[in-house]
Amino acid sequence: MYKSVDATVMRQFNKRTVLNVLYKRQQTSRVSISRETGLNRATVSSLVDELIAEQFVQEVGLGTSKGGRKPILLRFNANAGYAIGIDLQITHIDTVLTNTRREVVYQNRLQMAVHKKPITSKLLHTVLTEEVRAATAVCPKSPRGILGVGVALPGLVSYETGRVTYLPNLGITDWSIAADLTQSLQVPVAIDNDANCGAWEAFLSTGIPNLLFINAGIGVGAGIILKGQLHRGRDGIAGEAGHTTISTLGVLCSCGNYGCWEQYSSEQALARYLREQGGGQVDAFAPGFVDGCIEAAQSGNQAYIQSWRTLAEALGVGISNLLQILNPESVYLGGTIAEAAPIILPEIQRVIRHRAMFANKTVPVSVFPRETVARGAAGLAIARAIDMLPTHAR
Amino acid sequence: MYKSVDATVMRQFNKRTVLNVLYKRQQTSRVSISRETGLNRATVSSLVDELIAEQFVQEVGLGTSKGGRKPILLRFNANAGYAIGIDLQITHIDTVLTNTRREVVYQNRLQMAVHKKPITSKLLHTVLTEEVRAATAVCPKSPRGILGVGVALPGLVSYETGRVTYLPNLGITDWSIAADLTQSLQVPVAIDNDANCGAWEAFLSTGIPNLLFINAGIGVGAGIILKGQLHRGRDGIAGEAGHTTISTLGVLCSCGNYGCWEQYSSEQALARYLREQGGGQVDAFAPGFVDGCIEAAQSGNQAYIQSWRTLAEALGVGISNLLQILNPESVYLGGTIAEAAPIILPEIQRVIRHRAMFANKTVPVSVFPRETVARGAAGLAIARAIDMLPTHAR
DNA sequence: GTTGTTCGTATGTATGTTAAACTAAATACG
DNA sequence: CGTATTTAGTTTAACATACATACGAACAAC
Secondary structure (H helix, E strand, O other): OOOOOOHHHHHHHHHHHHHHHHHHOOOEOHHHHHHHHOOOHHHHHHHHHHHHHOOOEEEEEEOOOOOOOOOEEEEEOHHHOEEEEEEEOOOEEEEEEEEOOOOEEEEEEEEOOOOOOOOOHHHHHHHHHHHHHHHHHOOOOOOOOEEEEEEEEOOEEEOOOOEEEEEOOOOEEEEOHHHHHHHHHOOOEEEEEHHHHHHHHHHHHHOOOOEEEEEEOOOEEEEEEEOOEEOOOOOOOOOOHHHOEOEOOOOEOOOOOEOEOHHHHOHHHHHHHHHHOOOOOOOOOOOOHHHHHHHHHHOOOHHHHHHHHHHHHHHHHHHHHHHHHHOOOEEEEEOHHHHHHHHHHHHHHHHHHHHOOHHHHHOOEEEOOOOHHHHHHHHHHHHHHOOOOOOOOO | OOOOOOHHHHHHHHHHHHHHHHHHOOOEOHHHHHHHHOOOHHHHHHHHHHHHHOOOEEEEEEOOOOOOOOOEEEEEOHHHOEEEEEEEOOOEEEEEEEEOOOOEEEEEEEEOOOOOOOOOHHHHHHHHHHHHHHHHHOOOOOOOOEEEEEEEEOOEEEOOOOEEEEEOOOOEEEEOHHHHHHHHHOOOEEEEEHHHHHHHHHHHHHOOOOEEEEEEOOOEEEEEEEOOEEOOOOOOOOOOHHHOEOEOOOOEOOOOOEOEOHHHHOHHHHHHHHHHOOOOOOOOOOOOHHHHHHHHHHOOOHHHHHHHHHHHHHHHHHHHHHHHHHOOOEEEEEOHHHHHHHHHHHHHHHHHHHHOOHHHHHOOEEEOOOOHHHHHHHHHHHHHHOOOOOOOOO
């Protein structure tokens, strides 16, 4: 359907532009917003007045001037409301409470004993509800309260319908998680794939509108941001890079194919490399597995060092493929594997310089911290609640 | 830089919307445009008046009505102007002359004797100029004349600057082709990668806003359309899918790496498969090479049938990878290899159903005809000249 | 102080969309 | 036939909004 533009749409657009400038800059004044956006000073004044009335913006004292009236400094009111972000993984659940700028004011990691009892959607529902309750309890008072909850899930989920299609390793299919949680929590709940949440956080915090977020843990997925928006694809299953072939006659994957990238770059790949090095039985699902592997490598254990190197090489190959296809501005690593950055990053970068072509050799690759995905999930909920802020689906 | 919206921008936007509706529909009336866009009838009337004055739209008689005044039928004036599109390949040059709807009114294929003499940019300049002259000579009279020339090139080119960075196999680097041609032809010249032109044509003719166009010939490249726009990437080198790894320990590629997709899916791959089947010396650069291979397979030659099958399988693997990453609505094949569609398409689809996951299994794959890339190049020139029409870069 | 500069606001104007009234032209039906 | 009804397109007035301009407020430098 086509979209017609009238005066209200125009004003809303300009208002959003003003708020986005305020969101990005720490502090600004009306005049500098006018200069940055091209909007007339009078227009900016009027829009800012509205935003102040809505509590999204505050006046915070005066700035400096070289010969003239001092500007009234404005800032995005980060504490206008709060959001809860949850990163649900197989081995643990990360929860954060953030303000509208996604600054973390509370966080919690809950270890999941994956082997103890079978995980059901009912159990997860209970656990998630409890996590939200705990976060809500410590939420400061604010004009808008809890804006919403965002949940990042490791698998196939539909952002639009709020339904889980398939969570591998958890064995959960067809679950209307967003509707379920919304009902029991009485707060809007948004869900998305974990790599998408990570990518969204990377975009919001860097401002880079074309980037990849590679989430490597038990599985491998990519979140793709293009022109400041998440690319989801026809069915919302874009970014399943873990199941691209990097070796036509390679290792058998859980998906039934041979040579999937995931089989060479995930925690389970690391475990296999260690077994191949004669490490005996190694369990990727054991608590603290990756941390242990990092420590072992750092203390000089050759089998571990070699396994990490092999994994890094595979990561480099897959990332090079993505670079060749999408030529993004930046690549970010997240997930448990990313915590080995000091060990694997140099090798990854070496492979990219070798395999990627032309300017792709110079695309920077770096790492995002643990709570990235959870923060991104909170950002998702915020974007849902405040459609004035940059949004992934428009 | 942020973009502010005032009344003129608003009107331009709505005008573009109206023209786009007219461009898509064969015939419409003011009222149905109003219904389709949500714009008020009065607004549509006023915008249509402008478009008629600019010759882009014509009134063409009356439509039917059940009880009421008959609507005045409007149509996009396809013959308001013309454009020339050129698909420059190593073995041949395709030229088309089209109206603004990219309907071909003249076309020409020039075989290039690649082995006879070394190809230089000077020689190409002469040949291209001659092709444009020939097309111009047969161009019908029209209110806006020749709107521009679009050139599709097999290699690394910059759409923005109009410069060739690198054309492999032709050995040409650093050539300001657009500026050169614009000067000698006195007509605006736009250039782009051949796969991008094909993708653009596929988008314009199908209206599908998220698709891939795989151009397989001497090399393999992908044109990527997302949200109705070409995805070019940070440096304009997105879509270099031919140089993604599908086999980490595979065949050495001209790019210096091992296992590039191109080494398994291009004309040269076909030649190699034939050699491996004991076909002796086979030359992929020989005129009519692919056509010959198609005929041989169709007449039952097992070596050829087997070679095509192997190639199709590799194509399927690479396309599956792209599907997994981008989850597009449709995939189209172009280039010389695509002419073997009856032979290879079933095998490609089989591989995709096997390797791609979930909904990606159902993404349709089909073929576009020979002149697609040239038509897309013309479409590029048109979009440059008439910024009211759907455009790749906005 | 005086002067010049910068910030923010108030006022009138220009642009453009919309709603509603109106004209035009056709069909349906008694 | 003639009239009511319906649909298409245009005109006009009302409304929304951004812009240009002018102006007052606040402040630095001399």
